[in-house]
Amino acid sequence: MSTTKGSLFTPVDINALSLCNRFAVAPMTRVSANEDGTATERMARYYARFAQGGFGLLITEGTYTDQAFAQGYRYQPGMADEAQALAWRPVVEAANRHGARFFAQLMHAGAISQGNRFRDGTVGPSAIQPRGSQMAFYYGNGAYPAPVAMTEEQIVEAIDGFAASAERAVAIAGFDGIEIHGANGYLIDQFLTDHTNRRNDRWGGDTRARTAFAVAVFKAVRAKVGEDVPVGIRISQGKVNDFTHKWAGRERDAEVVFGTLADAGVDYIHVTEQEAWKPAFDGRQDSLVTFARRYAPKLALIANGGLQDVSKAEAAVESGADVVAFGKGALANPDLPRRLSAGRDLALFDPSILGPVADIKAREFAS
Numbered sequence: 001m002s003t004t005k006g007s008l009f010t011p012v013d014i015n016a017l018s019l020c021n022r023f024a025v026a027p028m029t030r031v032s033a034n035e036d037g038t039a040t041e042r043m044a045r046y047y048a049r050f051a052q053g054g055f056g057l058l059i060t061e062g063t064y065t066d067q068a069f070a071q072g073y074r075y076q077p078g079m080a081d082e083a084q085a086l087a088w089r090p091v092v093e094a095a096n097r098h099g100a101r102f103f104a105q106l107m108h109a110g111a112i113s114q115g116n117r118f119r120d121g122t123v124g125p126s127a128i129q130p131r132g133s134q135m136a137f138y139y140g141n142g143a144y145p146a147p148v149a150m151t152e153e154q155i156v157e158a159i160d161g162f163a164a165s166a167e168r169a170v171a172i173a174g175f176d177g178i179e180i181h182g183a184n185g186y187l188i189d190q191f192l193t194d195h196t197n198r199r200n201d202r203w204g205g206d207t208r209a210r211t212a213f214a215v216a217v218f219k220a221v222r223a224k225v226g227e228d229v230p231v232g233i234r235i236s237q238g239k240v241n242d243f244t245h246k247w248a249g250r251e252r253d254a255e256v257v258f259g260t261l262a263d264a265g266v267d268y269i270h271v272t273e274q275e276a277w278k279p280a281f282d283g284r285q286d287s288l289v290t291f292a293r294r295y296a297p298k299l300a301l302i303a304n305g306g307l308q309d310v311s312k313a314e315a316a317v318e319s320g321a322d323v324v325a326f327g328k329g330a331l332a333n334p335d336l337p338r339r340l341s342a343g344r345d346l347a348l349f350d351p352s353i354l355g356p357v358a359d360i361k362a363r364e365f366a367s
Helices: 003-007 041-052 082-097 152-171 187-192 212-225 251-264 288-295 310-318 328-332 336-342
Strands: 012-014 017-019 023-025 057-059 101-107 177-181 231-235 268-272 300-304 323-326
Touching: 012 300, 041 057, 041 082, 057 323, 082 101, 082 152, 101 152, 152 177, 152 212, 177 212, 187 212, 212 231, 212 251, 231 251, 251 268, 251 288, 268 288, 288 300, 310 323, 323 328
Parallel strands: 023 057, 023 323, 057 101, 101 177, 177 231, 231 268, 268 300, 300 323
Antiparallel strands: 012 017
């Protein structure tokens, strides 16, 4: 085992929380909750398998934050009320029993919601129809409708939803940390993106101005959970409805986004790209992970995106990542850290797990 690969098995701290190693399970939408958004026993077994397999950190699938416009998918879990938070508690306990730490990823779908039981329409920063089509493997069909531009009252309501959900996640469900979903085209990313945010108030403008919503969400969450609970944010360029999107300002945007979040006081940034090892921008060699490390040098950094090849995970660590989050690699190998430690071959990912609907399937529990 190489020195770098060995370093994946060393402990690391995020804020005051110690992880036993640097392997994380990436957040992955699995639409397997009850219709009312409560977590299930199957979800507890699903997450516990990763903990048993040696992952030091698990991050939940995107969990919706309010009973207004946050929900993105049918059968998506929520953290919008006490019943949902209580349903998560045995899921967290099952993972913690096997030595893993567990973070709740909190998500507001915004304009790309395709399955909200609380509202018929969608909202976003501006009344601009999202690119792409709804995802069939999450029960979607056809084009996204044009959202209604959020009012100031609705923006405040969304921020309060993140904060209240974070408090429930820690105080009731027992999660060890909070990840704010600011990536992949969902609401926070819609505020960060130039072509989806054309507001001319305090929530819109240049790149720095467009970070205001993300910063406001973080500060509201921090006020609810306190200084010792790890709170991070997930950031990407690509989106579920626009995989190839790149920031118009290139490295300057990276400097502004990562630097602003660092200045705000987040504990970690979770960088996700389709292929995280590739150059972030045409004509440059540096990946987005490298830019995040450059412009947020003191923060913990999680890297995600096509890193199931261990040599690529090693390279991410060399680029400055503290933790590597595995998605498809974890689905194919729930015991990935233990396999690597024992020198066993890794199984290949079976894409049929995600079809026709990307829910948790019985064979994922097969040994």
